[in-house]
Structures are given as structure tokens and as C-alpha cells.
Amino acid sequence: MTVCENAMAILRYQNYTQIPVVDFGWWPETRDKWIMEKHIDEEDEYKTIQMKLGFDFDWSRCIGLNTGLFPSFEYRVLEKQKDGFIRAIDYSGVIILTKPGVKGIPIDIDYTLKTREDWESLYKPKLKFTPERAGDIFDNFNKNRDKPLGLFCGSLYGQIRNWLTLTGISYLYADDEDLYSEIIDTVGELEYQCVKYAVENGCIPDYGHFWEDICYKNGPLVSPSIFREKVAAHYLRITTLLNGNGIDIISLDCDGNIDALVPIWLENGVNTMFPIEVGAWEGSIEKWRKKYGKEIRGVGGMDKCVFAYDYKAVDIEIERLKPLIALGGYIPCPDHRIAPDAKWENVQYYCDRMRNVIK
Numbered sequence: 001m002t003v004c005e006n007a008m009a010i011l012r013y014q015n016y017t018q019i020p021v022v023d024f025g026w027w028p029e030t031r032d033k034w035i036m037e038k039h040i041d042e043e044d045e046y047k048t049i050q051m052k053l054g055f056d057f058d059w060s061r062c063i064g065l066n067t068g069l070f071p072s073f074e075y076r077v078l079e080k081q082k083d084g085f086i087r088a089i090d091y092s093g094v095i096i097l098t099k100p101g102v103k104g105i106p107i108d109i110d111y112t113l114k115t116r117e118d119w120e121s122l123y124k125p126k127l128k129f130t131p132e133r134a135g136d137i138f139d140n141f142n143k144n145r146d147k148p149l150g151l152f153c154g155s156l157y158g159q160i161r162n163w164l165t166l167t168g169i170s171y172l173y174a175d176d177e178d179l180y181s182e183i184i185d186t187v188g189e190l191e192y193q194c195v196k197y198a199v200e201n202g203c204i205p206d207y208g209h210f211w212e213d214i215c216y217k218n219g220p221l222v223s224p225s226i227f228r229e230k231v232a233a234h235y236l237r238i239t240t241l242l243n244g245n246g247i248d249i250i251s252l253d254c255d256g257n258i259d260a261l262v263p264i265w266l267e268n269g270v271n272t273m274f275p276i277e278v279g280a281w282e283g284s285i286e287k288w289r290k291k292y293g294k295e296i297r298g299v300g301g302m303d304k305c306v307f308a309y310d311y312k313a314v315d316i317e318i319e320r321l322k323p324l325i326a327l328g329g330y331i332p333c334p335d336h337r338i339a340p341d342a343k344w345e346n347v348q349y350y351c352d353r354m355r356n357v358i359k
Contacts, residue, residue, distance in 0.1 A: 059333060253275065
């Protein structure tokens with residue numbers, strides 16, 4: 001069986017011959033360290049690094065139409081402050097604060113989308129469907145089909161949160177619920193049209209994939225009841241379209257403690273959770289399987305922190321994963337991008353060991 005056949009068989013609770021060794025990438029700082037240590041070369045492409053480590057494929061690397069602002073805003077520096085910080089407007093229209101040489105997520109200090117006028121003039125025109133959103137996905141679609149290929153279906157809430165910031169989207173629901181709903185509905189319609197265009201033009205992937213990142217350590221950053229009322233129907237419409245084209249595995253990338261949103265996603269056609277962060281919130285396919293049965297699948301849930309220690313720590317983690325693999329419908333994968341404290345030889349050792357884990 002190919003890597004693709006094994007992966008899809010596992011998620012359909014069918015017989016398989018080998019667990020695919022799946023990754024979720026690594027931070028740029030991690031790559032820099034591995035170059036400095038001479039494990040890889042500066043010119044090595046992503047797939048080359050995967051091969052050298054021993055990974056088969058990255059579940060999150062999908063193809064799809066541009067489902068965001070099209071065109072995006074132009075990045076502009078607004079002010080260079082005396083303390084070295086730079087105030088700029090990013091590609092989403094958010095005003096951010098950065099400092100050269102300091103790595104990390106920029107600080108959101110303001111945002112552009114505040115009024116209906118802003119929406120009508122600056123954002124809504126950028127959210128119309130056009131075939132140009134497809135770019136070159138059809139040229140790339142049939143390449144490397146021995147590995148699973150996902151169709152990126154968009155973000156129904158997370159990207160809106162990015163445009164408005166967490167503060168802005170929280171206030172908008174209270175200040176102008178009609179506009180709040182219209183923004184979500186506009187994005188939902190666009191993403192439906194993008195997925196429809198893809199499948200109608202022969203882009204039938206192995207799985208569909210959404211991105212959200214709308215949870216943190218203690219739970220969702222949006223009320224589950226509001227999420228169910230405003231967003232759920234858009235998931236169902238897209239997943240129904242995918243199912244009608246033979247795509248039965250539909251995954252969703254959301255960090256943090258997602259427990260309160262899992263039933264909403266399951267009810268609306270999303271059946272595979274990723275990356276199942278072990279972290280402080282102890283994400284686990286086991287507790288969801290006990291609650292939801294075989295309706296739920298998962299990719300992720302491997303504690304990447306063990307890469308910072310030694311072979312023994314990796315062995316202990318693999319032993320923890322074995323009974324979870326035996327549940328079926330689950331493929332281990334580091335629970336987020338591999339951090340700079342990871343030791344190259346530990347990651348290689350994990351990949352080698354996982355190839356011998358069948359069930």
C-alpha cells in the first residue's frame with residue numbers, strides 16, 4: 001500500500017500495512033539551527049528536509065483557491081518609532097507593532113475594519129469569487145499523488161478574527177450584529193464557491209481541510225452558541241458539497257482546547273481534528289473517542305516536546321501513542337511545528353521507530 005492508501009485506510013477504519021510518519025513542519029528558527037549544525041543545507045527545500053528526517057508528508061500542506069482578501073492590503077510602514085519599534089499596516093489591514101531582529105508574532109494595536117463603511121468600501125470588494133483565485137492549483141493537483149493531498153477549504157471565522165482582531169470581533173457582535181452576520185455569511189459564500197469551482201474542475205482531493213485557530217488554553221475565543229448559530233451552517237454546506245463528490249474525510253486545524261467546539265464541527269461534517277495539542281490542555285483522541293465514538297478521527301496528538309530530550313523520552317512517547325493508534329481512525333503527528341529546542345537526531349529516531357509501529 002502507498003503512503004496515501006495507508007493514511008486514508010486508517011482514517012476510514014480499514015486495514016492498513018504501515019502508519020505513515022506525518023509532520024506539521026518546523027519553525028524557521030529550527031531550520032536555521034539545523035543548517036548551523038550542518039544537518040541540512042541552506043538550499044534544501046521542504047521536501048528534502050522531510051526526506052532527511054524521515055517524514056512521509058505534512059498533513060497541513062494542502063492546495064486550494066485563495067479564500068481570503070483578494071487582493072490583500074499592501075503592507076506599509078506607518079511610523080518608525082524612537083524605541084526601535086515599527087508601526088505598520090499588514091496584509092489584512094491590521095495595524096501592527098514589530099521590532100527588527102525580534103522574532104515572534106506582531107502585536108496588534110489597531111485595525112481598519114470598524115464600520116459598515118469600512119466593510120463596504122475596503123473589505124467586501126476583496127471577497128468576491130473570481131476564477132483567478134485558483135492560481136495554478138490545477139497544474140499542481142496531480143503531482144505526488146502517492147501522498148495524501150488535501151483541498152484547503154478556507155477559514156470561516158479565524159481569518160475574520162484576524163482582520164478585526166480578537167477585541168474588534170468581540171465588540172462587533174454586541175455593537176452591530178447584522179454586520180457581524182453579514183461578514184461571516186460573505187466569507188462562507190466565497191469559500192463555498194471556491195470549493196465548488198475546485199471540484200467541478202476536477203480537483204478531487206483525498207480530504208478537505210479547514211483552518212481556524214480560534215481556541216486557547218481555556219477554550220474557544222468565541223461563544224460556542226454564537227458559533228453554532230452564525231457559522232455552523234456554512235461548514236455543513238461545504239462539507240455536504242465535498243461528500244457529494246466522494247470526499248468523506250474532512251479535517252480542521254485548530255490550536256488550543258477545542259472541546260467545546262468539537263460537537264459543532266462533528267454535527268456539520270468535519271470529522272478529523274488536527275493537530276490535537278497535548279500541551280497544558282491535554283488534547284487526546286482517546287477522550288473524544290469515548291464521547292463521540294468512531295464518528296471522530298484525528299491527526300496529531302504527539303508531544304513534540306520530547307524532541308528536546310533523548311531517545312528514552314521519544315520511546316516513552318511512542319509507547320503512549322500505541323494504544324491510541326490501536327483505536328483506529330488516528331494518525332500520530334507532532335502536535336505543532338517542531339520547535340528550535342528539538343534535536344535533529346531525536347526527530348530522526350522518532351521517524352525510524354514509527355515506521356515499525358503497525359497497530
